[in-house]
Amino acid sequence: MKARFEKYISYPIGLIIALSIFSATLLAMGFNPILSLEALIKGSFGTVFRASEIFVKVAPLLLTALAFLIAFKARFLNFGAEGQLYIGALCAYLAASQMGGLPSILSVPLVVLASFAGGVAWLAIPLVLKVKLAINEIFPTIVLNFTAILLVNWLVTGPIMDPNALIPQTRAIPRETWLPIMIPKTRLHVGLIFAFFLAFLIYLILQKTVLGYDIRAVGLGPRAAKHGGIDFSRNTIIVGILSGGLAGLAGMIEVLGVNHLMIMGFSPGFGYQGIAIAALGRFDPIGVLPASIFWSILLIGGRSMERATPPVPIHMIHVLQAVLVLSVLIVQEFLTVRRQK
């Protein structure tokens, strides 16, 4: 019971520490921290639209967090979710743009599959290198992020650019492939439900299936897992497919649910933020739900801080997010060490 309580106490403590550092920094920069925080809260919850925007962002963040987490469980560090997200989005766009006449019930699942496959394809090289040649996955996954972004940039500024557009973007995808909106006059689409469902699915896989047992075994004790008859390569490939696929789906959600086209630089680093959210959520598929919602609140609130008078630069929110993750993790570590003493 006590351990259970201690497990979560790091969050309020971490938040208080992070907010103090954040406020001190704002003060030092000549802002009024109380007014800024007020703008942050009002900005995120002030209206239905703003509150809905939080959840619009939660969908891709949750998916990239799950992508990092599932691979992390088997000790595979996929730092390439950003690239996989871009390629997933690209595949979703390319598939969707071919499906003009098809009913949604057919076209959307096909597009989902295409984006999943795209994400997996982008992780395939690091995955094969890891399994066949035991090459560490960190560097290949990171480098492929830049490759993916540059590839998409080139495509949307040339080959697939909408000739009538003034900025580098493509034509819109057919209406039938758009994800339905859940609350009228907002951008909140059903992709959010889909993301929640996937979080629950990952939770089920990890906790209730033999596969999940094997994945966790490979992560926690690779040698003992091998000794117990658990195949390292097989499980690494499976988490790789799930991880790359989930990141690809995050890209699909942005194309089908929000932008309805490809546009240069459409991801504000969802792939990277997923890593921080996974850590904040203790690498737990249920824990990343509140973590991604909270993260998103800060993102949306941060935008209104930027519009407040005097405007607080949006970068300050990134500072707050970073300090928050660090303080929660440090407090957690501190409590664990103290408990063991």
Next chain:
Amino acid sequence: MGQSTGEKIERLVEKLRGNKGSGQQSRLRKLKPGESIIEMRGITKRFPGVLANDHIDFDLKACEIHALLGENGAGKTTLMNILYGLYRPDEGSILVQGEPVIIRSPKDAIELGLGMVHQHFMLIPVMSVTENIVLGLKSAREPLLDIGRAEKRIAELSEMHKLKVDPRAKIEQLSMGERQRVEILKALYRDARVLILDEPTSVLTPQETEDFFKTLRSMVNQGFTIVFITHKLPEVMEISHRVTVLRRGKVVARSDTKLTNPSELSKMMVGREVAINIEKQKPEEGKVALEVKNLSAMGDKGLLALKNISFSIHEGEILGVAGVSGNGQRELAEVLTGMRKASEGKVYIFGRDMTNLSPKKIIEQGVGDIPEDRSGTGLILGFSVAENLVLETRSMSPFSYRWFLPFAKRYFLDRNEIHKNAERLIQEYEIMTPSVDAPARNLSGGNLQRLILAKVLSRNPKLLVAAQPTSGLDVAATEFIQRKLIEQRERGVAILLISEDLNEIMTLSDRIAVMYEGKIIGIIPASKAQIQEIGLMMTGVK
């Protein structure tokens, strides 16, 4: 409060060190033999679900070897970890030369003149002896290292205490005995006056142990004080001046070693009389369970570790493999269980060629393994007790089920069955754990081994490989495990028993194979084996 304690520690450090800055030897005069230097009063330490230390009183007099005797999990290591600042006691106080101190960290302990050699060495394999010893210390030429001077001083210390070791050797090149000397030198280099040695002989050969005891005696004569944690009675009798016996976190006896005797100590340590007296039935000649033909394999360093080995084991037979560790026994077990590839030769299990198949296939063939490396290979420390127990049977009935998916494989875990299984095995194998959901990490050494045994034997293997199954375990656990092995043999299981403990080999085996430098020097029936003869063969004499 913090400051005053700090000052106190400072004062005591000075006291322990004698006149500040007047050379190394000056501290010796301060400690008269027999003078009490450390007193631990009413030390209590609770871990989740376990009372590790229950109001323990412990005192240490200058220039003595004080044995701390007890079974695995009796609380010996916890008590010394408290003294060394690794844990904080929940209750109780520590006095150094009559003055209360608070030891917050090993750093404080080192400043007080304490040094601890852990059972698992804290050395970095790729670094040299000198680099390991000076690790974390200020160099005389900050920010540059002063390896030359350090080397000289280490050579001096090693000469003075007869702790022979090459300061330039890399740790990974050293034997366990040498590594232990490095750990002791590390403490001496930090001017330790009191050495805490946790199960120091568990990594030593009998010959090394003898030399090691000589070193300890000469150190005591030079004014050092030694705490000797052990569960081996003969060692207590041979080396210690006084002995404190712990059982289940409590002190059950404290005595001058001269005034006691092994059977009395053993009774106090275990709480009942034990006599390891294992009876075996005559083996029935069964089918050939394992046949190894001309097997060779590489070791970790890329050198040939197994050289052209051939032998066979029948059902209901125990083949003991004797030998000083590091002569290919580990590699042999690994090849048999699929953890290492054979470079040449064949392994037949019940007549089927199983050479270089995956551990999974070999498990399916009915092979069970109790590996030497318990916490890394035998178990997953981050997994719960219940989860560990189904490591090899997780995808079988009743631990997993198909649900309605129309595939041949079992996909879903049955938590209830896994729990029931764990509850049953905990009873049967007398595993002490706070609960079946507690991580294996929380279990003591003996209980980890019981857990492995339960995991392996519960799936009824037909061929069992057991490597050092009782090393480092206390009397009760050793007896339990040896009885289980005999029980398996009577069930008709073929057993390959690899052990450094000659008595164990002699008691349990039907035939004994002796390994030396990757070869089998000879195989003799246990009934005809003489311990001296085997001892000679272990050193390569045929």
